[in-house]
Amino acid sequence: MRYDGRLSRMLHVLIHMARHEGAATSELIAQMLNTNPVVVRRTMAGLREQGYVHSEKGHGGGWTLSRRLEEMTLLDVYRAVGEPPLFAIGPACDRPECLVEQAVNGALADAFAEAEKLLLERFAHVTLADIAADFDSRMVRHPALAGHPGSACSS
Amino acid sequence: MRYDGRLSRMLHVLIHMARHEGAATSELIAQMLNTNPVVVRRTMAGLREQGYVHSEKGHGGGWTLSRRLEEMTLLDVYRAVGEPPLFAIGPACDRPECLVEQAVNGALADAFAEAEKLLLERFAHVTLADIAADFDSRMVRHPALAGHPGSACSS
DNA sequence: CCTTATGCAACAAGCAAAGTTACAAACTCT
DNA sequence: AGAGTTTGTAACTTTGCTTGTTGCATAAGG
Numbered sequence A, B: 001m002r003y004d005g006r007l008s009r010m011l012h013v014l015i016h017m018a019r020h021e022g023a024a025t026s027e028l029i030a031q032m033l034n035t036n037p038v039v040v041r042r043t044m045a046g047l048r049e050q051g052y053v054h055s056e057k058g059h060g061g062g063w064t065l066s067r068r069l070e071e072m073t074l075l076d077v078y079r080a081v082g083e084p085p086l087f088a089i090g091p092a093c094d095r096p097e098c099l100v101e102q103a104v105n106g107a108l109a110d111a112f113a114e115a116e117k118l119l120l121e122r123f124a125h126v127t128l129a130d131i132a133a134d135f136d137s138r139m140v141r142h143p144a145l146a147g148h149p150g151s152a153c154s155s
Numbered sequence C: 001c002c003t004t005a006t007g008c009a010a011c012a013a014g015c016a017a018a019g020t021t022a023c024a025a026a027c028t029c030t
Numbered sequence D: 001a002g003a004g005t006t007t008g009t010a011a012c013t014t015t016g017c018t019t020g021t022t023g024c025a026t027a028a029g030g
Helices: A004-018 A026-033 A037-050 A074-080 A099-124 A127-142 B006-016 B026-033 B039-049 B072-080 B097-122 B128-141
Strands: A053-056 A062-065 B054-055 B064-065
Touching: A004 A062, A004 A074, A004 A127, A004 B097, A026 A037, A037 A053, A037 A074, A037 B054, A074 A099, A074 B006, A074 B026, A074 B097, A099 B006, A099 B072, A099 B097, A099 B128, A127 B097, B006 B026, B006 B039, B006 B054, B006 B064, B006 B072, B026 B039, B026 B064, B026 B072, B039 B072, B054 B128
Parallel strands: none
Antiparallel strands: A053 A062, B054 B064
C-alpha cells in the first residue's frame, strides 16, 4: 500500500457510527470499510484509549461513539491513530556530519515544518460534523447512493 | 511509511558538484552520499533529462552541472526526481462509492491540497544557491568540519 | 584494444501497513 | 452453569514501495 489509510478509515467509520443505532460490531464495520475485523479493532484501539469510542464484549456488544461529531476534530482523530508521519519525503540521513547535508536538511525541514503547521491547524478546525454535513449535501445531489452504508470499495 | 530520500540526496549532490572541479563520477558521488553508484545514476537520470546536469562516458567522464545554483530551485529538483508523493497519508480508496467516504476524502484532499500548494510555493522560492549560502555560514561556525566533502553518514 | 565510465535491466533486501489466523478473555442470554 | 458472541492480542503472511546489488551492453579516451 502506498498511503497510510488509518486516518481516512477512522473518519469514515466514525461518521457511519453516528448514523447507526446501537453498537456496531467489528465485523459490520469491517464490511463498511471493505477490510477485516482485526484491522478495525487494531485501529479503533487508539480511539478507545482517547475516549472517543467505547467497546463492549459479548452478545449485543460492539463499538459505540462516546462523543458527538461536533466535539471531534480531524486533529483529534489524527492523534488518536498515533500521529503517523504526514510527509513521504525526508532527509536521507538524520544526523549528517556533512555540512552540505545539514544545510539541505535545514531548508527542507523549514518548508515541511511550515506545511505541517498549516495542516494541523486546518485539521483542528474541521469537525467530523462538518464532514457529515458535507455528506448530507452529497446525498441530496445523489440520492441513489443513499443506502450504501456498507459500500464496498473495490479499488 | 518510510521516507523517500531522492530529493534530499539530489540537493546534496548538486551542491557538492558546484564545489567540485571537473566531472564527478558516479562512484565518487556515491561515496559522498554513502550509497552506491547505480542508485546515483538512477536518480541523476531525471536531472539529466531536465537539462540540469550532463553526463559523459569514458575516461575522465562523469557528471557536471549545466546550470548555476542560482538558476535551480528546490521545485526544479523535486520535479526532476519525478515529483514523488509529498504526503504519507491518503484515502483508503480512490474512487469510493460510499458518500461518507467521498466526504472524508474531500475534507482531507482540501487540507492536503492547501499544504501542497504552500510547500511547492516555498520550494519554488528557494534556490540551491540559498542552501549553498547556508552551508557557507555553517562552515564559518564549524570550520573543523570544512573538509568533509565525502562525509559518510552512518545512520 | 584495454581501461574507464555511464546506461539499463533484472533481481534481492528491507521496511511498514494491511491482511490473516488462532486463541484467550469477557459478556449475554437461556 | 453452559452455549454462543464479541472484543483483545499476538504471531505470521502478504503487499507495495525504495534502496541495494549484480551483470552486461555501450561509448569514450589513451
